[in-house]
Amino acid sequence: MKSKLLWFINRARTISLPEWGYRIKQQLLIKREQLLPKVPEGKLLTVELPPAIKFANLPAVSSKNDFKFFAYSVNISDPLDFHLDVSSGKSFPMSFSKKINMRSDAYGSAKVVWEVNRLQFLLPLLLDYKHTRDVTLLNRFVSIMTEWDKQNPYLKGVNWYSNIEVNIRLMNWYWCWLLLADDETFLNDESYTRFKGDIWVPLIYKHCYYSYHNPSFYSSANNHLISEYAGLFLATSLWKFKESAYWNNYARKGLEKEIALQHSPNGINKEEAAEYIQFITDFFLLSYVTAEQYGKGFSPAYKTMLINIVNYINEFLDIKGAFPKYGDEDDGRLILPDGNTHSNNFISILSTAAILFNNSSFKREDAEWDIKTALLTAYINGKSVWDKLPVSGYKPVSKFYKEEGHFYFKDYTAANKEVYAHMDAASLGFLSIAAHGHADALSFTLTIDGLPVLVDPGTFTYHTHPAWRKYFVSTLAHNTITVNNKDQAQLAGPTMWLNHFKCIVEDAAINGTEAQVQASHDGYNKMGVRHRRTVKYNSSDKVFYITDEIALKQGISVDLKMPFHLHPLVSALANSNEVAISKKESNENIASLTVDPAFKWEVITAQADDPLAWYSPSFMIKQPSSVLIGNLSLNSSMTFNTIIKIL
Numbered sequence: 001m002k003s004k005l006l007w008f009i010n011r012a013r014t015i016s017l018p019e020w021g022y023r024i025k026q027q028l029l030i031k032r033e034q035l036l037p038k039v040p041e042g043k044l045l046t047v048e049l050p051p052a053i054k055f056a057n058l059p060a061v062s063s064k065n066d067f068k069f070f071a072y073s074v075n076i077s078d079p080l081d082f083h084l085d086v087s088s089g090k091s092f093p094m095s096f097s098k099k100i101n102m103r104s105d106a107y108g109s110a111k112v113v114w115e116v117n118r119l120q121f122l123l124p125l126l127l128d129y130k131h132t133r134d135v136t137l138l139n140r141f142v143s144i145m146t147e148w149d150k151q152n153p154y155l156k157g158v159n160w161y162s163n164i165e166v167n168i169r170l171m172n173w174y175w176c177w178l179l180l181a182d183d184e185t186f187l188n189d190e191s192y193t194r195f196k197g198d199i200w201v202p203l204i205y206k207h208c209y210y211s212y213h214n215p216s217f218y219s220s221a222n223n224h225l226i227s228e229y230a231g232l233f234l235a236t237s238l239w240k241f242k243e244s245a246y247w248n249n250y251a252r253k254g255l256e257k258e259i260a261l262q263h264s265p266n267g268i269n270k271e272e273a274a275e276y277i278q279f280i281t282d283f284f285l286l287s288y289v290t291a292e293q294y295g296k297g298f299s300p301a302y303k304t305m306l307i308n309i310v311n312y313i314n315e316f317l318d319i320k321g322a323f324p325k326y327g328d329e330d331d332g333r334l335i336l337p338d339g340n341t342h343s344n345n346f347i348s349i350l351s352t353a354a355i356l357f358n359n360s361s362f363k364r365e366d367a368e369w370d371i372k373t374a375l376l377t378a379y380i381n382g383k384s385v386w387d388k389l390p391v392s393g394y395k396p397v398s399k400f401y402k403e404e405g406h407f408y409f410k411d412y413t414a415a416n417k418e419v420y421a422h423m424d425a426a427s428l429g430f431l432s433i434a435a436h437g438h439a440d441a442l443s444f445t446l447t448i449d450g451l452p453v454l455v456d457p458g459t460f461t462y463h464t465h466p467a468w469r470k471y472f473v474s475t476l477a478h479n480t481i482t483v484n485n486k487d488q489a490q491l492a493g494p495t496m497w498l499n500h501f502k503c504i505v506e507d508a509a510i511n512g513t514e515a516q517v518q519a520s521h522d523g524y525n526k527m528g529v530r531h532r533r534t535v536k537y538n539s540s541d542k543v544f545y546i547t548d549e550i551a552l553k554q555g556i557s558v559d560l561k562m563p564f565h566l567h568p569l570v571s572a573l574a575n576s577n578e579v580a581i582s583k584k585e586s587n588e589n590i591a592s593l594t595v596d597p598a599f600k601w602e603v604i605t606a607q608a609d610d611p612l613a614w615y616s617p618s619f620m621i622k623q624p625s626s627v628l629i630g631n632l633s634l635n636s637s638m639t640f641n642t643i644i645k646i647l
Helices: 002-013 017-035 110-117 122-132 135-151 163-180 184-188 190-213 223-238 244-261 276-293 300-316 345-356 371-376 382-388 466-472
Strands: 066-069 072-075 399-401 406-412 418-424 443-448 451-454 490-493 496-498 503-511 514-521 529-538 543-552 558-566 570-575 578-583 589-594 600-605 614-618 621-624 626-634 638-646
Touching: 002 490, 002 496, 066 110, 110 163, 122 135, 122 163, 135 184, 135 190, 163 190, 163 223, 184 190, 190 223, 190 244, 223 244, 223 276, 244 276, 244 300, 276 300, 276 345, 276 371, 300 345, 300 406, 345 371, 345 382, 371 382, 399 503, 406 529, 418 529, 443 589, 451 589, 543 558, 558 570, 570 600, 570 626
Parallel strands: none
Antiparallel strands: 066 072, 399 406, 406 418, 418 443, 443 451, 451 558, 490 496, 503 514, 514 529, 529 543, 543 638, 558 626, 570 578, 578 589, 589 638, 600 626, 614 621
């Protein structure tokens, strides 16, 4: 109870005066919904199918009984309990949805439950049915939908808690409906007609109604608000209820506004969560595709921003298509036509954009024709466009985004191996809560030829395992300097920050063989400490020079920690202040670090009960690794030097 009260106090600190009026109105609505429950009902007036869309030539998809996500799986051929958290065996109650406490692990992980309830396994099921004509697959689709409806009465249970989940279901149903729109078996069998009229259409309307009436405005207006506009836009483009025209216009205007508001002019998302970029981009991309399908495209400004977003994706991926971690990641996806929750959606987005915008620079050399791109571009016969586009021949070149605070050092070694580093001097995150940001100011990561070497350890969890959540978002969990074991900002809840830090980029330049960034942050100003970091890369020598300046007010004494987190596939061997980094599998040395002798250095390996030195490659998954960490007590300003040589 104490922690819940503290969360509410901290949350109140992030709410502006105008937002208080909105929140009070929302609470009154919730009270009314709880006391006088009403099930929304709407009559389907018509279905407006996109003209000229053909799915006849889609690649075959073999659906699986097991839907795998995070570290878990469910068998979709068995009866499903849609309130069960398969990670803990706990279940969420069938009580009023908006009063369920999902910020603790009392009922398990809501995130795990929601991942099943996005129903993303239905789309590959129907794609398999379209290819095989095996009616048992169609019957399974109907059975799962019918059971979901039975287990999830309106506003009962955790699956009516989050509007983003409501809208992801809508977006999946949009594509499911299109796949069945010309299916004679589904159209002509009376039992399927009854299912459509008695189960599916009422569910669609309830979801549209909920989407519109539960917006995420003010400090919650991040990816959740985008999802609400996107889901409602897709739904009301296809299904015509009395409110559809109004809802569609409302959603279109919202998407036009948010694509500009939530991105920088260079197309960089302001939530400061790298993996979320593919998730958020898909909301805008699927909306763009839908509008184009109906010949009612978005504005030129929307299209330009979408292209800028894809340009950034193309720049921030390494040559192997991997991305540098920063901020939260939770494997979030909108549609999974291949059923694979771990396929590279960034590459798929680039491939789709290559076709939509006839831009060969987005066609990566290692990109393969994928079912998601095929589905999204079927309305323009995307495969024929794809086959004619030349491969981009992408070569790594350093790219600096000074205004946004993201700096990518990229180069080839003599052996044509890619050197790829990221320095983060960006803001903490978006809006007053910065929900998915990490306390990672001035952090540095390094990848060599697609192998992560110095890493951001990841995310692992949100609302469960609070000690692990606190660690993975902390300053100590990033390759920067921690002062007095404090974070650069104050974590006030699992996805809420107070006292945001600010970074100042003081210098950034790429001149021939040298690239350099200098930046500082104010996260420790209240402690009388200022941290400035300079990263310089010399491509001739294949050497990074990192200079850290710690400026202390007179009379201040502090304890510093400087970590270099290692990927599980590499190890470090320290000999005084000389450290060799090698591949574990082959013992091949790939880099050397000369660390500052002022620190006392040690290599720490992961222990079961301590989050330090653990690495999370994916949500709810963690692996033991190691960290090279330096400790120092300091009572006067000082400068420290680190040299990283690529071998």
